Amino acid sequence: LIDRDLERLAAALNQYYTKQRYTVACALQHEEHPKESIANISHDLRTPLTMITGYAEVMRDIPNENTPENVQIIIDEAKRLTTLVNDVLDISKLQSGTIPFNGEVLNLTENIREILTRYTKLTEYKIIFEANEDIYVYGDALKLSQVVYNLINNALTYIGEDKTVTIKQIHIPAVNGKQNRVRIEVIDTGEGIEQSKLNDIWERYYKVDKNHKRAAIGTGLGLNIVKTILDMHQGATYGVKSQVGHGSTFWFELNIYHNE
Numbered sequence: 001l002i003d004r005d006l007e008r009l010a011a012a013l014n015q016y017y018t019k020q021r022y023t024v025a026c027a028l029q030h031e032e033h034p035k036e037s038i039a040n041i042s043h044d045l046r047t048p049l050t051m052i053t054g055y056a057e058v059m060r061d062i063p064n065e066n067t068p069e070n071v072q073i074i075i076d077e078a079k080r081l082t083t084l085v086n087d088v089l090d091i092s093k094l095q096s097g098t099i100p101f102n103g104e105v106l107n108l109t110e111n112i113r114e115i116l117t118r119y120t121k122l123t124e125y126k127i128i129f130e131a132n133e134d135i136y137v138y139g140d141a142l143k144l145s146q147v148v149y150n151l152i153n154n155a156l157t158y159i160g161e162d163k164t165v166t167i168k169q170i171h172i173p174a175v176n177g178k179q180n181r182v183r184i185e186v187i188d189t190g191e192g193i194e195q196s197k198l199n200d201i202w203e204r205y206y207k208v209d210k211n212h213k214r215a216a217i218g219t220g221l222g223l224n225i226v227k228t229i230l231d232m233h234q235g236a237t238y239g240v241k242s243q244v245g246h247g248s249t250f251w252f253e254l255n256i257y258h259n260e
Contacts, residue, residue, distance in 0.1 A: 048077035048084075087221035090146075094228045099143075101232055105257050106141045108182060109134040109169060115148050116167075124163060125156060131169035135182045136257045143229045150222040151186040151250050160189030160247055172253070179235075180256040189247040198240055202227045226252075 052074050059066045093099045109131050119127055137144075148167075155165040165188055172181040193201065202223050230236040235255045242248035 048080045051077045084221075087225065091221055091225050091228060094225065094232075102140050102142070103138055104141060105136055105138055106144070107134055108137045108139075108144065108184075108254070111141060111145055112148055112167065112169070112184070115145055115152070118149075119152070122156075125159065126162075126164045127152070128164065128166045129169075130166065133171065135169065135171065137182060137254045138257045139233050139254060140229075143232065147226050147229050147252065148184070148186075150226050151252075154222055154250065155186050155188040155190075155248075158188050158190035158248065160191075162189055164189065171256070180258070181253050182256050183251055183253045185249050185251045187247065187249045192244040192246050192248055193240070193242040194244055195242075198242060201240065223250075226250075 055070050055073050059070055112129060112131070116127060116129060119125070152165060152167070159165060165186065168183075168185040168187065170183040170185065172183055174180045227238065230238050230252055233254060236252060238250075238252035240248055240250045
């Protein structure tokens with residue numbers, strides 16, 4: 001990057017912030033507490049933009065700072081911006097009902113396998129999928145993919161020293177006349193969550209530890225998107241088991257589809 005390119009980048013970032021803040025404000029205008037929501041998102045938008053602008057200025061003004069590492073930081077922070085804006089728009093559309101529920105019979109097991117192909121280049125992590133059979137459910141394939149994707153990303157954010165995330169598919173036999181169920185568990189071995197906070201983590205913008213390092217905070221929307229989507233699926237249940245110092249297990253259950 002040359003000086004002129006960096007100056008253009010800084011100007012473009014300022015325009016981007018203004019545009020995305022307006023986009024987010026429009027998406028949140030029908031919320032119960034829109035001012036509070038906009039304030040939360042504005043802060044999250046401003047943080048990566050400050051990082052990007054700061055590193056761009058350092059690369060412009062200080063010799064030998066135009067390094068691959070600094071460029072990568074700019075790229076990573078830009079991706080954080082994209083994720084944040086997409087999450088805000090997704091949750092707004094889901095809760096306003098503008099995204100229809102497209103129900104179909106789908107192979108949930110294969111759906112998860114396909115999602116995991118997105119992570120093949122993350123060589124620093126190990127993702128294990130344990131499934132003994134292919135299981136079919138009735139649901140919205142795209143939305144359920146988003147549930148699994150968000151739960152995996154959440155686990156990667158709080159991953160433990162073993163750098164491993166385990167996904168388990170469990171077939172739960174019918175009991176007392178109930179349908180057969182499938183349970184999907186996404187397990188990390190990270191810090192874990194205090195018991196008093198487990199009920200709050202599904203709420204929008206809630207962040208387990210606001211003093212935690214920023215890279216592990218996320219947008220505060222991923223789990224709320226999971227909750228919103230699963231609430232759209234009849235009979236779906238979900239939850240989390242966690243212990244401080246021993247990681248967390250996020251799970252959801254759906255009825256297994258039987259062609260009778």
